[in-house]
Amino acid sequence: MDIYSKKQKWKFTLLGFAIIIGISSIFVTNRLVKQLKNEERKKIELWAHATKHLVSITGEGDYSLAIKVISENSNIPVILVDECDSILEHRNFNYYSKVDSILLKLRLIKKKEITKSYLRSELIEIRSGEEIPIEINIIGDKQWIYYKDSALLYQLRYYPIYQLGFIGLFMFIAYFMFSASRNSEQNKVWAGMAKETAHQIGTPLSSLMAWVELLKDKEGTESMVFEMDKDIKRLETITDRFSKIGSKSVLRETDLVQLISQSVEYLKSRMPVNTLFTLDFPNKKIIIPVNSILLEWVVENLVKNAVDAMKGKGEIKISITENANNLILNIADTGGGIDRSILKNIFKPGVTSKKRGWGLGLSLSKRIVEQYHKGSIFVMQSKKGVGTTFCIHLPKNLNSTAS
Numbered sequence: 001m002d003i004y005s006k007k008q009k010w011k012f013t014l015l016g017f018a019i020i021i022g023i024s025s026i027f028v029t030n031r032l033v034k035q036l037k038n039e040e041r042k043k044i045e046l047w048a049h050a051t052k053h054l055v056s057i058t059g060e061g062d063y064s065l066a067i068k069v070i071s072e073n074s075n076i077p078v079i080l081v082d083e084c085d086s087i088l089e090h091r092n093f094n095y096y097s098k099v100d101s102i103l104l105k106l107r108l109i110k111k112k113e114i115t116k117s118y119l120r121s122e123l124i125e126i127r128s129g130e131e132i133p134i135e136i137n138i139i140g141d142k143q144w145i146y147y148k149d150s151a152l153l154y155q156l157r158y159y160p161i162y163q164l165g166f167i168g169l170f171m172f173i174a175y176f177m178f179s180a181s182r183n184s185e186q187n188k189v190w191a192g193m194a195k196e197t198a199h200q201i202g203t204p205l206s207s208l209m210a211w212v213e214l215l216k217d218k219e220g221t222e223s224m225v226f227e228m229d230k231d232i233k234r235l236e237t238i239t240d241r242f243s244k245i246g247s248k249s250v251l252r253e254t255d256l257v258q259l260i261s262q263s264v265e266y267l268k269s270r271m272p273v274n275t276l277f278t279l280d281f282p283n284k285k286i287i288i289p290v291n292s293i294l295l296e297w298v299v300e301n302l303v304k305n306a307v308d309a310m311k312g313k314g315e316i317k318i319s320i321t322e323n324a325n326n327l328i329l330n331i332a333d334t335g336g337g338i339d340r341s342i343l344k345n346i347f348k349p350g351v352t353s354k355k356r357g358w359g360l361g362l363s364l365s366k367r368i369v370e371q372y373h374k375g376s377i378f379v380m381q382s383k384k385g386v387g388t389t390f391c392i393h394l395p396k397n398l399n400s401t402a403s
Helices: 004-056 066-069 097-103 116-127 152-214 223-246 256-268 291-310 361-372
Strands: 078-082 087-091 134-138 141-147 253-254 274-280 287-290 314-322 325-331 377-381 387-395
Touching: 004 152, 004 256, 078 097, 078 116, 078 361, 087 116, 087 141, 116 141, 152 223, 223 291, 253 256, 256 274, 256 287, 256 291, 256 314, 256 325, 274 377, 287 291, 287 387
Parallel strands: 274 314
Antiparallel strands: 078 087, 078 141, 134 141, 253 287, 314 325, 325 387, 377 387
């Protein structure tokens, strides 16, 4: 199975599993919360019964059980209110924030007294909830016990959210680290493959150069030698391109109009006769820092892709414009357009619309433009039956970034 080509499907599948796990965790926790809420209500009802029993005992009755039940409520916040809505008693209300609690333990602040206004605000909040107060009828006087969730129940309710948050954070960090490691490994593979290719081409190229020198001494071979010499120089350029991949790129001030013009002129003679080139360049020099050899490679890749898209017949329009910070190079064709299913991933290695192709040309072009020239390359537009326009932004100086 080609996992890489189906990366998006795998991402959505894993995301679906994560959502299922999260929903399941929340569902189970909610069930536990409901059970604990029922248990806490039973405890409050028992506390109310003990209070009523304690009041009803006369003489030398046994107070121990009632007192034990009341005193053992050490975690459920309760407020006892009479018929006049006066607060008679309260238990287990924490007046401190988490920061205050830490400062209190360190003795950096003094202990605060629980105020009536604080208790009243807590009572209003409890009444606004769904909890039904428990009524106590003591010798004709009615009293009500209001209570809210204990700290343990509160923590349990939000535990799945904390859990999913930490899991998500861990997955994000892990993904970032593995992604960086994978990209680093891919870069090493790219660089190693490119340098090995340059090395392999170098041996037969040296031999060809020697044979050309021998042919120069023979009469009637001038035109053949001239063409062979141009192709050998082209092979030298290609070898130089591959040798520079993975190395620190040296950018030199170059007239981009002249550079692109020379590159297109070379490609014209090697393209199908039905391919029309239209150049729209400023009538002046545009000097920017570039690596000429690598940038020519980008133009060559885009032009060859355009010719393939047009099946050798159509128009390729190349234009150069500029703004305050960037130089803008557009390469448009009249081909069949890029399929929408691969448009978003067109610059990723292995993604191609060709039946015979490795899908490396655009990926290399993106690396050259973005990593070596600090620019940007993207598909400006692509329509079925109309054509595709690639746009390259190059910063005019090394201190600005193309956008």
